[in-house]
Amino acid sequence: MSTAITGKRPSTLRGASLPKWSPYAIAAGSVALGLGISAAAGLDSSIQWVLIAGLLFVLGTYVIAARVEGRRQAKDRVATALVWVAFLLAVVPLVSLVWSTVSRGVKVLDFYFLTHSMGLVADSEPGGGIYHAILGSLEQVGLATLIAAPIGVLTAIYLVEYGRGKLSKAVTFFVDVMTGIPSIVAGLFILSIMLMFDMQPFGFAGSLALAILMMPVVVRSTEEMLKLVPNELREASLALGIPKWRTILKVVIPTSLGGITTGIMLAIARIAGETAPVLLLVWGNSLINSNPFEGAQQSLPLYIYQQYANSAGSGAAYDRAWAASLTLIAFVMILNLVARGIARWKAPKTGR
Incomplete structure (x- = not known):
């Protein structure tokens, strides 16, 4: 019989689920909370607050997903969160390295630098090339x-x-x-x-x-x-x-x-x-x-x-x-x- 006759809503096997934007919201909240904890604790290193934010992101993902979707789905989301955290921890040093090299290397990198040798130029003197x-x-x-x-x-x-x-x-x-x-x-x-x-x-x-x-x-x-x-x-x-x-x-x-x-x-x-x-x-x-x-x-x-x-x-x-x-x-x-x-x-x- 149709739902119009029975007056019952069709059953579904899916329970409550987090919206698609929830990982971004949890990440933003983790970053803000990590910065706050670092400022309150007087931590100067940017690496420390990044690690704190990553830990908060994983814990926040599990707690929120467990309350809304259940523990089984929460474990799946935690695994995904760990992959993203590991990816960012690998990419951030690489980006930092490339940025530092480019920002400092462009100071003397020009055609003259590429087409001349050190010759008689002392290490303490400007000029020369590679x-x-x-x-x-x-x-x-x-x-x-x-x-x-x-x-x-x-x-x-x-x-x-x-x-x-x-x-x-x-x-x-x-x-x-x-x-x-x-x-x-x-x-x-x-x-x-x-x-x-x-x-x-x-x-x-x-x-x-x-x-x-x-x-x-x-x-x-x-x-x-x-x-x-x-x-x-x-x-x-x-x-x-x-x-x-x-x-x-x-x-x-x-x-x-x-x-x-x-x-x-x-x-x-x-x-x-x-x-x-x-x-x-x-x-x-x-x-x-x-x-x-x-x-x-x-x-x-x-x-x-x-x-x-x-x-x-x-x-x-x-x-x-x-x-x-x-x-x-x-x-x-x-x-x-x-x-x-x-x-x-x-x-x-x-x-x-």
Whole structure:
């Protein structure tokens, strides 16, 4: 019978629920209450009131949701609130870092700064630039990539396509160990070889240490990308009588090329900011040295460290350190954007 005849309202399984704007209201109230508690307690640090506000937001969400919607739904809302709090706690330091770097780095960052070296400019004097550091970083990272990328990709192909038995397990174990190796250890390894042959610091030595750090990252990322290639593609190629090596070359690698390239780009971004190996093996140079195989050479991370160490927290060297930091962040950001572009360009096309 219809509701008009019975006079009864249709039953529903849903109980009372909070409005959609309730999380924003609870968050605003938590921020206001956190600021009030911080002011009353005399807390000067902004981190403290943010933590208090986050705790109040989680507790307020549970209490209000439990009274209106019940404990079961309240637990679900608390889990969501914890995710948002964790996200904000991760984003706020990142935004603060980027803001500080940009606001302080733009003071001396201009065309002159990017196209000149320190030359005869003292650390306490204004002027100079980072051209020699950019050139050194590009050469050292480029040589490291030429060494690590082919070895890493071929190692991953072996592990995924051919690796069976003790050798494969041993290679996997050492790749895992190398993934967590400190950068200073890689620098000390190359330094010990240099001391054996009585060699002086030069740029290529830094490239060798960076290649050691880069290889396990390339192996792991490439291995995961190769595992994502469907086995049906391999089986179809082999069923047509195509040899396995040609199947890998013509089917497996092109299918996963976008992910492999992305992994290599991310590995480059990982080693671009390394300072310890360069400090041990390259030493730095205030003049332009375009030959990585002879003489000391500069790099951006080492330049930042040296300028900040000689700045005493202020002065021209301090401004140059922040400007070089902004340049390095921009370089890493460009690499990530290029990696995303290549991954999207080389992604397998699905027909409709």
